[in-house]
Amino acid sequence: MKARGDMLINGCRHKVASGTSAYVTQENVLMATLTVAEAVHYSAQLQLPDSLTPAEKRSWADDVIRQMGLATVAGTRIGGRVCKGISGGQRKRVSICIELLASPALIFLDEPTSGLDSATSYHVMSRIAGIARRNGTTVVAAIHQPSTEVFELFHGLCLLANGRAVYFGPASKAIEFFDANGFPCPLRRNPSDHFLRMINTDFEQGDHVLQQRQASFWTKSIVLTKRSMINMHRDIGYYWLRFVINIALFLTIGTIFFNVGHNYASIQIFEKEQRSGHYGAIEFVIANTLSSTLYLGLISVLPAAIAYYLTGLQRGIEHFFFFVATLWTCTMLVEGLMMIVAAIVPDFLLGIITGSRVQGLLMLNAGFFRLPNDLPKPIWKYPTYYISYQKYTTQGLSKNEFLGLVFQDLGLARGIDISGKYILKYNLQVELGYSKWVVLAILLGMVIIYRVLFLVIIKVSKMAKPFIKCLIAKV
Template sequence: MQQEMTDLEVQTQTTQEDHSTILKKANNPVTLKFEDVVYKIKTKKGGILKKNSKSEEKTILKGITGMVLPGEMLAMLGPSGSGKTTLLTALGGRLGGRIGGSITYNGKPFSNIMKRNTGFVTQDDVLYPHLTVTETLVFTALLRLPNSLTEEEKVIHAESVITQLGLNKCKNSVIGGPLLRGVSGGERKRVSIGQEMLINPSLLFLDEPTSGLDSTTAQRIVATLWELANGGRTVVMTIHQPSSRLFYMFHKVLLLSEGNLLYIGKGAETMDYFAGIGYAPSVAMNPSDFLLDLSNGVSSDDSNEDQAVIKQTLISAFRTKLCDRLKAELHEIHRNVHEGLEDKQIARWTTTWWQQFSVLLRRGVKERKHESFSGLKIAQVLVVAFLSGLLWWQSDIAHLQEQMGLLFFYSGFWGFFPLLEAIFTFPQERMMLEKERSSGMYRLSSFFMARTVADLPMELVLPTIFVIITYWMAGLKATAGNFFETLFVLLISVLASQGLGLAIGALVMDQKSAAILGSVIMLSFTLASGYYVQHVPSFIAWIKYLSISQYTYKLLLGSQYKPSNTYPCATSTGICLVEEFPSVKLVGLGGKGISVVALAVMVIGYRLIAYVGLMRIGRTSK
C-alpha cells in the first residue's frame, strides 16, 4: 500500500500537493470526552392491537464513560445489539431523544461549528451509482466547502483527497450499484470516507467501515484511518470482528455488552487487563474473538459458569478497577479549547441557496438522465403512442364518441404514468437526503427545487412526443391553435399528476405502500371524471372537484370542440350540436378558466405538501 501511495503522490500536480499537505494535519484538534452517557427509549409491550399494551422504557446505554484524544483511533467492539452504533451516533451529535450524562468536545457541548468539523461515515455507502468517483467528490466539495475557496480550488481539493486515499486508478469509474457494475467495495468505502475528508474534519466517526470487505481491503481502510488519526484527528469507529492485525492498530479499544461498558483503554493492554481479572484465553486466538466471547458471557476455559454471571463479573471488575481512574483522568486532563473552533460565529450555510440549487441540479441531471431517458421508458411511450394512433386512425367528428375516447385516454394514461414515476422519487432518495442533510450540506428548499426541475425534461418531453404522434395520426383538428392548446392542457395535467406523486411519496416514504395509495387515488379520480359514469350519485360527486382527470378531460374537450360545432346525428335535420351530445353535455365545454386555475393550484399545492412531508427528514440540520 505504501508503494501504491508513493506512485500516486508522484502523479499529483503541485497545486494538488499544496492541498494534500493541508489535509494531512487537523486544523483544530478535538478532545472528545463522554461521562455516564445514558440513553433510553420507550417501547410498547403487548402490540398495537391489544387493549392492555403498555409503554416500557428500555435502556440502551448504561452509563458509558471514556475519552479520545487528538491523534488517537478508538475502536468500539461488541456483539450485535450491544449499543455500539447508538453510542457512535450519540457521540456524533446525531442521536435524537433524551441523552443522559455529559458529552463534550474540547470541554464544550456539540455546536454548529463542531458539526462543520465533524465527519460521519455510515455503515452503508450511500452514493449515487451513475456518478464517477471524481464527480461524486467534486459535487460534495462544491456543496460542503465554504465560499472562501473558488470553484477551481474546491475541485483541486477534491482531487487531492482522491490522491490521498489512493483512488486515482478508479477516479473515472462509476460508483455502481446492484444493477450496475462499478468500483470495488473497498473503493466505495474510501469514497465515502473521502466525502467526509473534504472538510478536513477534526473529529471522524465511522460505523463498521470494514463491513463486507476482505481482510486485505479492510487493513487498507484501517491503515488509511490510522494515517488520518496520526495527523492529529480524533477517529472513532465501530467494528464487529477485526483481525488480529487490525486490532493492534487501534490506539484505544472500547468493549460493550448489552449497553454496559466492560473495558476502555489502550488496545495493547486489553489482554493483560482481562487476564488480571481471571479471564485469559486457553489457546492463542484473535483478541477481538476473545473479547466478543466475553461480551457474550462466554469464557474460553470451557467452564460451566453462567453467562449472566460472567457478564456481571466483568461489569463489576470494570467499575472497581477502571471506572474511578478513568473519571479522574477525564477531570484532570487539560481542556485544549481552540478559540477558532468553538467561539467564532459562523454562517448557517457554507454556500448560497443559488449555489446549492445549481450544484444539486447538475448532479441530479447527471444521475437521473440514465433513468429518465432509459430505452425502456422511451419504447413504452412510443409503442403506446403508435398503437393509439393506429386504433384511432383518422377518426373524424362523425365518430364523436371515439374521439372523446381518445381524449379521455390522454387524460388517463398521462395521469397514471407521471404519478407512478414521481411516487418513487423521494423514497429512493431518503437515505441520501438523511445523510446529506444531517451533515448540513444544503437547504431542503434547494434540494427540493433542484430535484423537481431535474425531472422536468422527462416529464415534458415524453408527453410532447406522444401528442405529436397521436394527434396527427388520429385526425384531430389540424390547426396550430388546437394542437398547442391540447399540448398545453396535457403538460399541465402531467405536472399536476407528478406533484400528486411527489406528495404521496414524501408522506408515505414506502415505495410499495405509496404505489398502492397513488393507484387507488388516481383510479378514483378517473372514475369520477365523467366518462365512465355519467350520473354520479350526489353523495360521492364531490370527488370530481378534486379529480385531475376531470379537469384535464374537460379542457381536452374544449381544445377540440366549440359549442357551435356540429356532428352528424339521427335526427330530422341530420345535424346536432356537439354541446348537446349527452357525454359532452355532462362535462360541459365552458369553464375553461376555472379548470386551468384548478390544475395550476394542484401543480403548486401538491408540491407544497411534498415539501412539508420532506421536512420530517434530517431535522437536525434544518
C-alpha cells in the same frame, strides 16, 4: 428514552459546531450513474463555502480522492444494480471521501467494514488511519468483529454492553484488562472476537445529527439540478425507458384511432423523487423539480404529437399547444404524487402498490368512467371528484377538442346539427363556467401544491422520526 450528559471535546465542554464532525452511514447511498470524481466534485460544491472558487473546490476534492487511494478509478462510474462499477470497498471509500471534504475534526463511522472481506476491510481502515494521523482527525468507528490487523489500527477502544461501558481505554491494554478480571484471551484467538464473546451483546446504534457550514442556498440548488440532470440523462430506466414506452403507446393509440373524424358516432375523449445533511429539503425539491421538468416535457411532447395528428384531432397551434401543455403538466403531477408516496412509504414495492391504488382512486372519480352527476355525493364526489387532477385533465382536453365543433348529418333529421358545446354540457357533463386555460392554471397550481406537500412531509417525517423510534422502543 432521553439521553443526558455532557459533551466534552479534548476534555472541555463544547458544542459540536457546524463542520466540526462528519457521519458516514453503513449504507453506501451513492448515485450509480456518476463517476467517482463527479460524485466527490458535486459534493465539494455543495459542502464547501462560496468563498472558494470552483477550481479550488475541484482541487480540494481531487486531493481527498488521492488520499483515499481512488485516483485510479476516478473516471469510473460508481455503478449499481443495472451497470457494473467500482467494488464494494471502493464505494465505501467514496462515501468516506464525501464526508472528508469539509475537513471535520471528528469522523463517525457506522460499521465501515460491513459486507467487506478482511483484505478490503484492512485497506479501507488503513487509509482512514493514515488520514487521521496526517490531519490530526479523531475517528470514532462502530465496528463488529474486526480482523486482528484492523483491530491493531485502533488506538482507543470502547466496549459497550446493554448501553453501559464495559471497557474504555487504550486498545493495547484491553487484553490485560480482561485477563485481570478473569477472562484471559486464549492463544491464537482474535482479541476482538474474544471481547465480543465475553460481553455477549451488540453495539448500540444511534442517530447523529450533522450540521455543516455549506454553500449558499442557490449554489446548492443549481449543483443539485445539474447533478440530477446528469443522473437522469445516464440512467436508462429513469426517463428514457418511459420515453420509448410512451412513443409505443401513443403510436398504438394513433393507429387504432387513425383519422377518426368528427361524426357523432366517433366522438372521442382523451385523458408519476434524505441523511447526510449536505443540503436541505427545499434545495432538493427545487432541484428535482427543475431537472425533471425538461425530461418530463420530452416524454410528453413527442409521443403526444404522434397521437394528436394520427387521430386527426382539431388542427391549429393553440389546440396542439394546450394538448401538449396539459399532458406535460399531468406527468409533473403524477411524478409529484409518487414522490409524496415515496416519502411516506419508503419501501419500493409497497410504494408502487400504494401509488397505483391512489392513482386508481383518482381515475375512477374523474368523471370519465362514470359521469359526474352519477357519482355518489358523499366522499366520491365531495371531495374526491374535485381534488382529482384527472378530473381537470379530462375536462380541459374535452373542451380543447369539442368547443367550436359542429356535428352535421347525424342521420336523425335533416337540418339538425349538434354543437360540441351541447355534447360537453349534456353528454359529458363538463363544467362550462370557465375556460380550458383556467383548467390548465388549476393543474399548474396543483403541481406547486404537490411539491410543497412533498417538502412538508419530508420535514415532518424528519422531526417525527425520534418520536416514532421512542414509541417503537416502548412497544
